[in-house]
Amino acid sequence: MILPLQITGHDLELTDAIKANIQEHAEKLDKYYNHLISCRIRVEAIPKRSLYNVHIDMTVPGKELVVRREPNQDLYLAIRDAFDAARRELSDFARVQRGDVKNREGIPHARISNLFLDNGYGFLTTLDDGLNREIYFHENSVLNHKFKHLKIGMIVRFNEEMGEKGPQASTVTVVGS
Numbered sequence: 001m002i003l004p005l006q007i008t009g010h011d012l013e014l015t016d017a018i019k020a021n022i023q024e025h026a027e028k029l030d031k032y033y034n035h036l037i038s039c040r041i042r043v044e045a046i047p048k049r050s051l052y053n054v055h056i057d058m059t060v061p062g063k064e065l066v067v068r069r070e071p072n073q074d075l076y077l078a079i080r081d082a083f084d085a086a087r088r089e090l091s092d093f094a095r096v097q098r099g100d101v102k103n104r105e106g107i108p109h110a111r112i113s114n115l116f117l118d119n120g121y122g123f124l125t126t127l128d129d130g131l132n133r134e135i136y137f138h139e140n141s142v143l144n145h146k147f148k149h150l151k152i153g154m155i156v157r158f159n160e161e162m163g164e165k166g167p168q169a170s171t172v173t174v175v176g177s
Contacts, residue, residue, distance in 0.1 A: 001030060003038035003059075012045035012052075021076060025083040033090040035061055043079070046071060054082035058090065065089045109175065110135060112154045122150065124158060124169060135160060137169035146174060 005026050007019055022041055029036055037059040044053040051071035058065040067085045072078035110124035113134065120139040125132050135158065139147035158169040 001026070001036045001039055006038070006040040008040075008042050010042060010044040011047060012043060014043065018043065018075065018079075021079055025079060028083075029058070029086060029090060032087050033060065033094045036090070037061065041082075043075070052078040054078045056082050056086045058086060060090075060093060063093070065093060107157050108160065110156055110158055110169075112150055112152050112156060115150055115152055117148060117150075120147070124156060124172070127155070133167065135167050135169050136163065136165070137172050141169050142172045150174070 005023065007014060007022055009018075022043070026039055026041070029039065039059075040057045042053075042055040042057075044055070045051075046053065049071070050073055052073070052075040053071045054069060056067040058067075065086075067082055067089060069078065069082045069085055072081065108126060108128045110126045110128075113123050113125040115122040122137055124135040124137060126135060137158065141158075142150065155175045157173045157175060159171045160167055161170045162168075
């Protein structure tokens with residue numbers, strides 16, 4: 001871990017024993033993913049119900065992994081369960097980064113905003129990134145030779161690459177086809 005571990009308590013005093021237990025669990029996280037940037041743990045007591053919540057926020061390159069577990073009556077079991085979930089999150093993230101698992105959530109969607117059917121190209125407006133970027137596409141990038149069937153307003157999935165004149169779609173697939 002690059003940054004020091006941060007442990008905070010809410011409605012409970014963090015004893016040395018609690019901190020040591022958390023530290024012991026946190027040190028093991030590097031075994032599951034060795035590029036962990038930071039880890040913040042919040043231990044929360046729910047006095048009215050005699051329960052404990054443990055929240056873990058981990059920063060990895062390009063992403064924030066958050067673990068929230070069901071409250072437990074035993075503080076040490078709540079800590080153990082939260083770190084078990086954190087290990088699974090880190091392991092899953094590491095598998096995706098290595099390419100062991102296809103990341104389906106990374107396929108962006110866009111709306112066809114301009115079409116020049118006679119010239120064989122068009123433009124997409126991105127939907128997923130909140131930026132409404134305009135992406136060029138050529139008729140050869142449309143799968144299954146469906147360029148002539150496209151209409152303005154259709155939703156598509158696309159893969160983006162950097163072209164000579166800016167971003168362009170290397171493959172375009174109509175959603176639902």
